[in-house]
Amino acid sequence: AQKITQTQPGMFVQEKEAVTLDCTYDTSDPSYGLFWYKQPSSGEMIFLIYQGSYDQQNATEGRYSLNFQKARKSANLVISASQLGDSAMYFCAMSVNYNQGGKLIFGQGTELSVKP
Amino acid sequence: DADVTQTPRNRITKTGKRIMLECSQTKGHDRMYWYRQDPGLGLRLIYYSFDVKDINKGEISDGYSVSRQAQAKFSLSLESAIPNQTALYFCATSDTSGLVNEQFFGPGTRLTVL
Numbered sequence: 319a320q321k322i323t324q325t326q327p328g329m330f331v332q333e334k335e336a337v338t339l340d341c342t343y344d345t346s347d348p349s350y351g352l353f354w355y356k357q358p359s360s361g362e363m364i365f366l367i368y369q370g371s372y373d374q375q376n377a378t379e380g381r382y383s384l385n386f387q388k389a390r391k392s393a394n395l396v397i398s399a400s401q402l403g404d405s406a407m408y409f410c411a412m413s414v415n416y417n418q419g420g421k422l423i424f425g426q427g428t429e430l431s432v433k434p
Numbered sequence: 435d436a437d438v439t440q441t442p443r444n445r446i447t448k449t450g451k452r453i454m455l456e457c458s459q460t461k462g463h464d465r466m467y468w469y470r471q472d473p474g475l476g477l478r479l480i481y482y483s484f485d486v487k488d489i490n491k492g493e494i495s496d497g498y499s500v501s502r503q504a505q506a507k508f509s510l511s512l513e514s515a516i517p518n519q520t521a522l523y524f525c526a527t528s529d530t531s532g533l534v535n536e537q538f539f540g541p542g543t544r545l546t547v548l
Contacts, residue, residue: 322476327474353536353537355539361522361541361542361544362539362541362542363477363524363526363539363542365536365537365538368536409476409477411477420465420528421467421479421482421492422467422477422479422526422537424476424477424478425476426474426475426476427474427476
């Protein structure tokens with residue numbers, strides 16, 4: 319079964335510190351993509367970062383990096399130098415079976431709160 | 435202007451009413467999706483469409499129907515709304531030109547069924 323698991327319902331981090339949000343996945347498809355989305359309280363879904371299953375290096379986008387450990391089937395999001403505006407829900411998602419729709423499977427999300 | 439728009443943004447309706455949620459995109463993408471989000475459950479796929487003639491059910495399609503009127507328009511209908519369809523609904527699009535399949539989301543429609 320294809321599944322995304324986020325085991326941290328809520329996380330707190332001090333402003334300017336780094337934080338890691340956990341994500342593990344399960345798929346038998348050798349070709350897949352892993353995504354992280356941010357959902358602020360206003361509700362919109364904001365794309366943060368992508369990692370392909372064949373990518374050799376971990377993806378980075380500004381303060382966001384994805385710690386991809388293929389053997390462990392984990393794709394943790396690392397946010398460096400947290401800011402108050404980082405307070406939001408964060409969703410890990412996996413895209414599989416591209417030719418059959420490429421639909422995204424989402425985890426349940428982690429609510430991040432950044433403390434001043 | 436937003437690339438993916440949804441109307442209405444908020445809707446309150448009564449049990450048994452027919453409701454249509456509309457999605458339009460200016461990104462020129464072939465693939466369009468409808469998701470619903472419930473608290474604590476993340477997003478779940480209702481329907482997706484490869485193009486105007488290709489519509490597929492997602493994991494929670496019961497109680498919903500869709501129409502792909504044009505490449506840019508994908509509508510979701512609740513034929514007879516029930517309270518447990520109260521949720522946040524998202525439309526998304528993606529491009530078939532690559533393998534990344536990043537999905538671009540609309541702003542969401544918050545639906546309340548009384």
